[in-house]
Each structure stands twice: as structure tokens, then as C-alpha cells.
Amino acid sequence: MAELGHDVVGIDVDEAKIDNLAAGRSPFFEPGLDELLGNGHGRLRFSTDFAEAEGARVHFIAVGTPQKPGSHAADLRYVEAAVQSLLPYIGPGHLVVGKSTVPVGTAARLAELVEPTGAELAWNPEFLREGFAVSDTLSPDRFVYGVRRGDERSVEVLDAVYARPLEAGTPRIVTDYATAELVKVSANAFLATKISFINAIAEIAEVTGADITTLADAIGYDNRIGRRFLNAGVGFGGGCLPKDIRAFQARATELGLESLAFLDDVDQINLRRRQRVVDLVVEHLDGSLEGRGVAVLGLAFKPESDDVRDSPALDVASRLAARGAVVRATDPEAIETARKVQPDLDYRATVDEAIAEADALVVVTEWRQFRELDPAELATRTRARLIVDGRNCLDPEAWRAAGWTYVGLGRP
């Protein structure tokens, strides 16, 4: 927002986060973000004090909506707390903008809190991807504004906030609260379904000897299908797709609808792929992992991120360890975040350290560093000759030619 020319104060209840941000350090790994924080243009401050919101006219709510413990529904307590904390500082002429991913119906409920102050509420879902957050924010695919019927002023305010990307031609859709909320969760449910679709076909490919990568290339040439998000492998994770499909289905059930029951299959297919990777390692190590060395390459839920929330990679590492394997895991960015949630795993700073005593290598996050490993050279640094490619990101021919047993997911 500061980069787009606005005076910004960022508020959070987490002091450590605010201290880091104030010192120009992003509290997580996100390419390009530290540079932007450094720029700041003198228009960017951070605080833990809600009173700092006093002078602002537009108030973005961007807090998390994690999965509720013991339930599939979204936990709205942080959104509700943020809106409540803001109420003393908003009034006529102010706009509160919801960015958080929420169950349909939330905005209408929050509007009942906001409107008595004289302020307006808009719901403006966020579509950025981790790893591309900066470019997705500065030049997004589209804007969606969910506003109260007839509320043209909020549209004007948001147009002014986003003037630069709008001038660059970013499409914008103005709609009601419910549609805006549903656009967000539908987009993520569609992406998750696309990934689980190709992973379900990968299961068929595995028993029939077909090649899922060639199949994805072939169906992907059909523009109606498209090749993106058709990479079969260990499946989706992260702080969004898994919890969003669960919360979406939970909300449909609350509404008395079975329409989204298929999302349960999407979830199950996805989780099965993690176990499949473990099973493949067991199978190729002659049925037992007890005492066998396994180097796990990757911990983050995807490359260019240090996020391990619901990470298939970290899950596979834990499952392998639980089966008795001597797991040594590495990742270019996610070791510290992984250590916080799984302190017992053996983390190694480099691929060399992870593979030194290994009988098998497992690639579960397709970092460039791993995709570009030279199979012949690697064979001189480990006794392992088995590589399980949980992301189908390596060239099977090259690895086999260098003497490795290459095992992909849904690939012969």
C-alpha cells in the first residue's frame, strides 16, 4: 500500500512481528518483501496500538482465519477481535475493508457492527500466492469489491486505493458481500479440486502404467482445461487450500446443503498422496524403514516459501520418522519454521549433510536447488541409489542413466 502511494500504519497484536517489520525485516520469507519494506518511502509505520488507526480513513482487516480446533469450520475470532478493536476509531466517511477469507455471511454480520459508527464495510478478497505475494499485490489478476447494495462511495474509495493497478488495466468486479466472499473460497476450492483431480488420475496411472505428466501436458493443451495446477505429486498444503475447502464444506453443511460433499473426496485424495510417498519408499527399501537413512529434500509446502502450515513435505518427513526411518531433512528456507512445529526431526542445513548417510532420497518440495541436482555428481556423495520424486520435478531418464532407481508419482 505504501508502494502504491498511501500513508500506511500496520497494526498487529504480536510485538515481535511488529518489531521486525519496524526494523524493515519481514517476519517470514517472501521474495521481494524486504526490499519493499526497506523502500517504505517514509509512508510506512508499524504499531501494536490500535489508537494509531485514528487518523486513517481506510482500514484493512487482513488477519488469519485458521481452521477451528476440533472442527472443519473457520475460526473467526481474530477477524471479530480486529473489527471490535477498530470500532472506537472509525466513524462517518471511514471504510473498513475485509481481506480475510471468511465463510459466506460473515461480512453481512460484521456490517451490523460497523454501520452504527457511520462507517461502511466492503469485502475485498485477497488472491495473492505465497512466493509471488509482491507482484500479485502490485499487479493482481482482478479486484473483487463486495459492497452494500447502492454503496457507490465505497467503490470510489477502493478505486482510489487501487488507482495504479486499475490504470494498468486490472479488471474489477463490483458485487455484493455474499458473492465476494464466495468468489474467494470458490477459487481456492476449484484450484484444490484441479490438483486432486490430477492426483486421482495419477492413482489410475500407477496401476495401469500410464504417465501422468504426459497426460497432464496433453489435456492441458485444451484451453478449457489449461496446464496450470495440473502437477501431480504429493499434493497441496499451506495455510489456505486445505483449511479453505474444509471451511467451505462446513459452511455449506451449516446452510443445510450437501452440494460440497465432493470436497471431502478432494481432501482425502490429497492426504492419500502423502502416505503414497511413504509407501513407495518402504516398497523400494524392501519393506522396512527401521534404521534406514532417508534424506527428505523439502519442508516448505511449496518453493519460494518458508511456510510449513499443513505442509505435505513436513508431513511426509514425520511419517517416515514414525515408521522408524532415520530421517534427515533439509530445505533452503523452511528449517526454522519446521523446527518450531516438529522439534524432534533431524534438520540439516545442506543437501550434502542430509544425504550423507541416506539409503533413499525423497524430494517433496520442488525448490530449484533440488530440481537442478546433478544425479551423477550426487551419486558420488551418498550410498543411496533410490530417489522418490514426490513432485514429479526431476527428469527420470537423466536419473536412471546415472544409475539411480527413479520413482515418481503416477509415472512409469
Ligand code: UGA
Ligand atoms: C493459494 C491460491 O493459489 C491463492 O490464489 C490464494 O490467494 C491463496 O491460496 C490464499 O487463499 O491466500 P498459496 O497457498 O500461496 O495460494 O499456494 P498455491 O500456489 O495455490 O499452492 C498450494 C499448494 O498446491 C502447494 O502445496 C503446491 O505445492 C500445491 N500444488 C500446486 C500442487 O500440488 N500441484 C499443482 O499443480 C499446483
